[in-house]
Amino acid sequence: MRRIYLLIPLVLLGLALGQTGPSYIDAELQRLIQAGGQSYANSLLKQAPDQALCSIHRNKLPADVLGPFIEAQRQTIKYPADGKLMGDWKQGDAIFNTLARGNCFSCHVGSPRNIGGNVGPSLEKYGQRGTSEAVQKYTYEVIYNTWAYFPCTVMYRFGHGGLLKPEEIAHVVAYLLDPASDFNTKPALKR
């Protein structure tokens, strides 16, 4: 009984510090990571609770975790200030086809400028899905936070991870959906 009373303040302290989420890195793993050097440790020890969940479940979330996980990922999505989900496809072209920016071509077939990889599904003729509000929204959200649709997958959460700004994601959406975009008018390069 005494033990429990002693624990309560500790738990409250944890809550106050915002350590409410699940954690994967215990004291021993933390010590190991710190042995890898300062900058390595700094980046790994910043693991977020959702990354911890994917680590704990080895990228396959059990049914009871899945629902709340997806809901929480949805909540993180932010949209461009002007509300437009389709921007300028030419700017999207540069992002899609640049390794240090979107790097989309590395994992997806569809670009007429770069030979695509096959880690993700082929996006060839993606524009055939049309430009309805639902298609725009889905495409934008998948790129902003992939885990809202494919939990723990390998594709980066471009908006969530701060890799692309909402406006830049809208440009990429236009590159995929605009009927005038090279992505839809020119043939995809394949291996």
Add this chain to the structure above:
Amino acid sequence: MGRFWRLVGAVALALFSLMVLAQEEDDPAKEAEKQKKQLLEQSGGILPSDLYVEQGEQLFKAKRGPKNASLEACDFGRGPGKLEGVVGRLPRYFFDTRRVEDLDSRIRTCMIRLQGFKPEEISRSEVVAIAFYIASLSNEQPVVVRPLMPQEKKLYELGERLFYLRAGPRDMGCATCHVTYVGKRAGVLPYSDLLKDKRAASHWPAFRYSNDQAWTMADRIRACYANLGMPAPDFYSEPIIALTLFMNVQANGARMDLPGFIR
């Protein structure tokens, strides 16, 4: 030294002619085999990795460092000076350092303890060359890495957990590519299966013919972090040893192909 430079010349010429690439094979192992054969024909039977082996042997046997000693008394786990097959038994626990060490960190330990080098004086390229020499004496030997000591068991378990850890702005984690998307390509090479394909861990250290580099497992692991914009763990550090231990255990029973020859 004369023989060494003759080798360098022959290999440089052969590598140059490799640039004129023929139709590439789809299976990277077959493609590497083809490239190796071509290179051997053009250089008169010498591979670039032979140069590193030769250089490493010289470094290993020369009396060097403040203590003017060779590395011949270094114990890689089978006793001082016994080098045959040691690469397939690392990482393992060493009583003298009271640490689990891999090939790279053990070489470094001996350069410090036997030769008297300061840690900051250790040259990475020398360690790699020495690793190639020792690897050449483990070719075709089996991988037998069984964590039995408590320290080995602990580090194996931590290595496994590190392997599944997701972190960073790109949600990086070894398992996403090397478990979930095995066989898929985001570049020229398909992601290899580090849990089931025993070849993956049993051909390191390796020479990479696509960019003319000699890499140990540590270089490979660090490159995988860097490719996803993550800071890599320091050379010789425990995270590298833990991941290597985890991966080498998956390769248990494999016959080693050393030094490796890969794209």
